[in-house]
Amino acid sequence: MRIAVVADHNALPMKAQVGAWLTARGHEVDDRGVHAEEIVDYPLLCEDVCAQVLAGAADFAIVLGGSGSGEQMACNKIRGIRAALCHDTFVAEVARGNNDANVLVMGAKVIAADAAERICDVWLATRFRGGRHADRVAMIMALDRGESLLADRTVPGVGAPGR
Numbered sequence: 001m002r003i004a005v006v007a008d009h010n011a012l013p014m015k016a017q018v019g020a021w022l023t024a025r026g027h028e029v030d031d032r033g034v035h036a037e038e039i040v041d042y043p044l045l046c047e048d049v050c051a052q053v054l055a056g057a058a059d060f061a062i063v064l065g066g067s068g069s070g071e072q073m074a075c076n077k078i079r080g081i082r083a084a085l086c087h088d089t090f091v092a093e094v095a096r097g098n099n100d101a102n103v104l105v106m107g108a109k110v111i112a113a114d115a116a117e118r119i120c121d122v123w124l125a126t127r128f129r130g131g132r133h134a135d136r137v138a139m140i141m142a143l144d145r146g147e148s149l150l151a152d153r154t155v156p157g158v159g160a161p162g163r
């Protein structure tokens with residue numbers, strides 16, 4: 001697969017290790033920075049790497065930060081992106097299998113590099129299951145377009161006061 005990778009100043013060693021791991025398994029890695037330990041504003045990296053996915057230049061993006069939470073937020077502000085912050089293989093499996101996520105975010109201050117490799121392994125091996133999950137992803141994408149899911153209907157149990 002073609003995988004575009006970025007890391008901020010908190011995750012350069014993880015980027016090197018994950019990049020080498022991916023390359024050793026035959027994936028094409030596009031290392032889009034940063035390349036030095038200068039402090040960088042991670043939303044810039046997120047915009048760049050997500051554009052690679054949206055343009056079809058990459059099958060997935062991997063975004064590495066300190067915690068990863070801001071990176072996940074930034075990526076998910078970009079229309080068409082479904083970014084998942086994964087700290088373990090369970091979340092990675094659900095992110096791909098159920099959510100059809102196209103950007104993997106990890107926090108180098110949260111998990112070790114060997115855990116990041118295991119997460120990548122599960123991410124790349126898991127296929128989107130479709131079915132009811134496809135309906136939910138379609139709803140996510142409607143929200144992404146600024147549409148309301150509830151404007152023209154009521155859903156039992158949603159928004160009603162509990163007893």
Ligand SMILES: O=C(CO)[C@H](O)[C@H](O)COP(=O)(O)O
Nearest residue numbers: 010065066067068069070071
């Ligand atoms: O994980 C992150 C955002 O979620 C960033 O890596 C983190 O916020 C950067 O902060 P600093 O400039 O203090 O290293």
